[in-house]
């Protein structure tokens with residue numbers, strides 16, 4: 001179908017926001033200590049359409065760390081740089097059905113990281129990035145994610161330090177991949193670049209624009225910058241659809257019918273190809289680590305704007 005009209009999007013965003021605001025269930029993530037300090041009631045919702053229009057409700061300019069949402073964009077940038085064939089073999093595209101930080105998933109699959117949306121695959125992805133050194137890889141990522149957002153993103157140093165002091169599990173995951181010969185760089189260095197990547201600060205509006213760039217064949221609808229190719233967008237969206245919400249990715253796809261990616265700070269990005277990107281921020285998470293209000297608001301938007309990619313009409 002066509003891109004929904006501006007007025008229809010505005011009305012849907014408003015209703016979605018009001019419905020989702022009534023939800024008070026879920027819990028703010030605290031395994032990264034600084035995240036526990038987030039305002040549990042913070043809530044922002046933004047739709048960015050491929051024509052550059054922004055439709056916002058609530059706290060769309062409150063910053064938070066991008067966390068796992070960075071995985072989708074890092075994967076896109078890697079595919080753009082080196083081609084998806086090598087990446088597909090080394091990182092994979094199959095869902096694990098397990099938690100985002102699962103070690104069992106690695107063990108069950110002969111040391112394979114499985115897909116780039118879980119920590120193992122994301123760390124393996126980061127290790128493959130061009131740049132020649134950890135700092136070069138970081139510059140590559142920082143520049144690329146900023147181009148998706150349409151402005152320079154800032155590293156949240158407090159989040160970076162908090163997670164760096166408590167990311168023993170990710171270090172273990174990288175070391176385990178290394179033991180299977182699946183890391184292309186030093187595992188500790190790859191985890192450090194990955195931790196910086198997760199600590200980049202965004203807001204709900206940024207997520208909507210980043211999603212709209214994937215919806216728009218890789219062209220940022222605000223800046224006109226071609227960040228990645230249309231083929232890379234297609235591949236990235238397929239991986240998001242299969243694994244973007246971890247072990248509840250099937251339920252998400254069934255309910256919403258769109259590729260999405262969540263992060264433990266409470267961010268959620270959703271992409272309606274050719275139409276819109278949706279950015280949500282609400283820190284209370286369900287048991288899988290996905291924003292409760294973000295999912296409720298996005299489900300409403302998908303229904304009311306007819307965005308489900310599996311619907312015939």
Ligand code: GLN
Pocket residue numbers: 067068069100101119163170195198262263264265289
């Ligand atoms: N940086 C977080 C971690 O590695 C990201 C996880 C997430 O957002 N689900 O644990």
